Amino acid sequence: xxxxxxxxxxxxNVNEKTQEDAENIINSKIQKFLSEHSDFFDKxxxxxxxxxxxxxxxxxxxxx
Numbered sequence: 001x002x003x004x005x006x007x008x009x010x011x012x013n014v015n016e017k018t019q020e021d022a023e024n025i026i027n028s029k030i031q032k033f034l035s036e037h038s039d040f041f042d043k044x045x046x047x048x049x050x051x052x053x054x055x056x057x058x059x060x061x062x063x064x
Contacts, residue, residue, distance in 0.1 A: 022053035
C-alpha cells in the first residue's frame with residue numbers, strides 16, 4: 001500500500017476592509033465547498049486547510 005502526501009497552495013485576491021474579513025470570506029467559501037464534497041475529502045484523507053491574509057509587498061505586482 002502506498003501513501004500519498006499532497007499539498008494544495010494558492011493565493012486568492014479579495015477586496016475586503018480588514019484582514020479578518022478577507023480571511024473570513026475565503027474560509028466561508030472553502031467551508032461551503034468542503035461540506036458539498038465531504039465524501040471526496042474523506043476518501044483522500046484531508047486533515048487540515050489553513051490560510052492567512054496579508055497585504056501584498058513591493059515584490060508582488062498588482063497583488064498577484
